[in-house]
Amino acid sequence: MKIKDLDKYTNAEKILLAEELWESVSKEKLELSDAMKQELDRRISLVEEDKTEFYTWEDVKNTLKKSRNA
Template sequence: MKIKDLDKYTNAEKILLAEELWDSVAKDKLELSDALKEELDRRIALVEEDKTEFYTWDDVKSILKKNRNA
């Protein structure tokens, strides 16, 4: 789907549109399985305990390129 004449809107208007779209989706109750909830809780705990590493998108691309060429 392509929105016609999107360039005619300001960035602020585009952000408002994105918020409205998100709100319309978020109104639907999204069901998460118990396993997914547990996994999310586990990952949040790792972040809170400073036991995880974060990577920039450039880092990820570099790692993927290295692995692809190996």
């Protein structure tokens, strides 16, 4: 989907539009399957038990660049 004439809006207007779009989506009840709920619970447990590593966006980009060049 492409929004026509998006360039005619200021950055502030674009941010307001993005906020309105997010509000309209976030109010809907999103349904999760049991498998999705179990996976989310598993991941939360790993974080709470300090068994998860976190990476910065820079780390991820560098790793991708290295693997592309290999």
